[in-house]
Amino acid sequence: MRIEQDLKLDFKDVLIRPKRSTLSSRSEVEIKRSYNFKWSGQSFTGIPLIAANMDGVGTLSMARAFAQQGDGLTAALTKHYSVDDLVDFFNSDASENAWYSLGISDADSEKLAKVLDKLPGEKINKLCIDVANGYSERFSDFVKSMRDRYPDKTIMAGNVVTGEMTEELILCGADIVKVGIGPGSVCTTRKMTGVGYPQLSATIECADAAHGLGGLVCADGGCTVPGDIAKAFGAGADFVMLGGMLAGHDQCEGKIVEDENGQKFCTFYGMSSDTAMERHSGGVAEYRASEGKTVRIKYRGDVKDRTLQDILGGLRSACTYVGARQLKELSKRTTFIMVGQQINNIFGES
Numbered sequence: 214m215r216i217e218q219d220l221k222l223d224f225k226d227v228l229i230r231p232k233r234s235t236l237s238s239r240s241e242v243e244i245k246r247s248y249n250f251k252w253s254g255q256s257f258t259g260i261p262l263i264a265a266n267m268d269g270v271g272t273l274s275m276a277r278a279f280a281q282q283g284d285g286l287t288a289a290l291t292k293h294y295s296v297d298d299l300v301d302f303f304n305s306d307a308s309e310n311a312w313y314s315l316g317i318s319d320a321d322s323e324k325l326a327k328v329l330d331k332l333p334g335e336k337i338n339k340l341c342i343d344v345a346n347g348y349s350e351r352f353s354d355f356v357k358s359m360r361d362r363y364p365d366k367t368i369m370a371g372n373v374v375t376g377e378m379t380e381e382l383i384l385c386g387a388d389i390v391k392v393g394i395g396p397g398s399v400c401t402t403r404k405m406t407g408v409g410y411p412q413l414s415a416t417i418e419c420a421d422a423a424h425g426l427g428g429l430v431c432a433d434g435g436c437t438v439p440g441d442i443a444k445a446f447g448a449g450a451d452f453v454m455l456g457g458m459l460a461g462h463d464q465c466e467g468k469i470v471e472d473e474n475g476q477k478f479c480t481f482y483g484m485s486s487d488t489a490m491e492r493h494s495g496g497v498a499e500y501r502a503s504e505g506k507t508v509r510i511k512y513r514g515d516v517k518d519r520t521l522q523d524i525l526g527g528l529r530s531a532c533t534y535v536g537a538r539q540l541k542e543l544s545k546r547t548t549f550i551m552v553g554q555q556i557n558n559i560f561g562e563s
Contacts, residue, residue: 259285360386
C-alpha cells in the first residue's frame with residue numbers, strides 16, 4: 214500500500230484565468246480541429262465533441278442530427294442496435310458522423326464482422342472499443358488484435374486514467390484513448406468500488422502521455438456545463454465525450470413522460486446500472502454489483518434548438534477570454550486557478 218500526495222483535481226476544483234486578448238467577437242473563434250490519426254492514416258476535421266455510446270445519447274437519431282448540423286460533431290453509437298439497423302444506418306450519409314461501438318466479447322466481434330460483411334469496407338471507418346475497466350491484459354490484447362485485423366480504421370479505446378496505460382493502448386494500436394473512470398453523472402463506480410481519478414488531472418496526465426507518442430485522448434465524463442468542456446480542452450483533451458449534457462432530447466429515442474403538473478421528463482441511466490443490465494442482459498449478474506444509477510431529467514426538446522448553441526457558444530466564449538483564436542490554442546493559453554474546497558484542504562479554512 215502507498216499513498217500518492219500529488220494534488221489531483223476535478224473540473225469543479227478550478228477555473229480558467231482570463232488573459233488579454235485581441236479578439237473582438239466570439240465569431241472570430243474557430244472551434245473546429247483537424248487531426249491525422251497515428252495508426253489508421255485517416256483524418257478528421259470538425260468540432261471534436263462526441264455523444265457518448267449510452268442509451269438515450271449515442272443514438273442513430275443523435276448521429277443524424279449531428280450530420281444535419283454540419284460541424285463535424287460525431288456520435289458513438291450504443292452497441293445494442295441490431296445488425297439490420299446498423300447496416301441501414303451505415304449505408305446512409307449520416308454514418309460519417311458516427312463511431313461503431315463494441316465491447317471485447319466474442320459476440321461483439323462476431324456482430325461487427327456481420328455488419329461489415331453487408332457493407333462496403335469504407336462505410337465504417339471509426340471504431341469505439343469501450344469497457345469500464347481498460348486496465349486488463351485482455352483489453353490491451355483485444356485492441357492490438359483489432360488493429361491487426363482493421364489497419365485502416367480509426368480506433369478509440371478505453372477507459373483508463375493514467376499515463377502509463379494510455380501509452381500502452383496507443384502502442385497496442387489505439388489512435389485515441391478514452392479517459393475517465395467514475396466521473397459521469399450517472400456513474401457510481403467511485404462510490405461502489407472506491408476506484409477512480411479526478412477527471413481534470415486524468416486528462417492532463419493522459420494527454421501528456423498520448424501526445425508524446427503521437428496519439429490523442431478523449432476526455433469522457435464529468436462535464437455538466439459548457440465551462441467544463443472548455444476546462445477539458447484547456448487540460449489538453451483532443452476530443453470530449455458528452456453523456457448527460459446531451460440526454461433528454463428528441464434524439465434520445467426514449468420514452469417521454471408527463472407528470473401531474475404537465476412537466477415532461479426522460480429517463481437517463483448509466484450503462485452499468487440496474488436499468489441498463491436488466492434491459493440488455495436480463496439483470497445484474499450474481500458476481501457483480503450495479504455501478505450506475507437511473508435518474509429522471511427534464512425533457513429538453515430538439516438538441517439543435519438550444520443545447521448545441523449553448524455548448525458551442527460557451528466554448529467560443531472561453532476562447533475569447535484567454536485570447537485563443539482557434540480551439541487548438543486553448544490548452545497553450547490556459548492557466549488554471551484552484552478554487553473552493555481544494556484551497557481549504559491545502560491551506561485550511563480562513
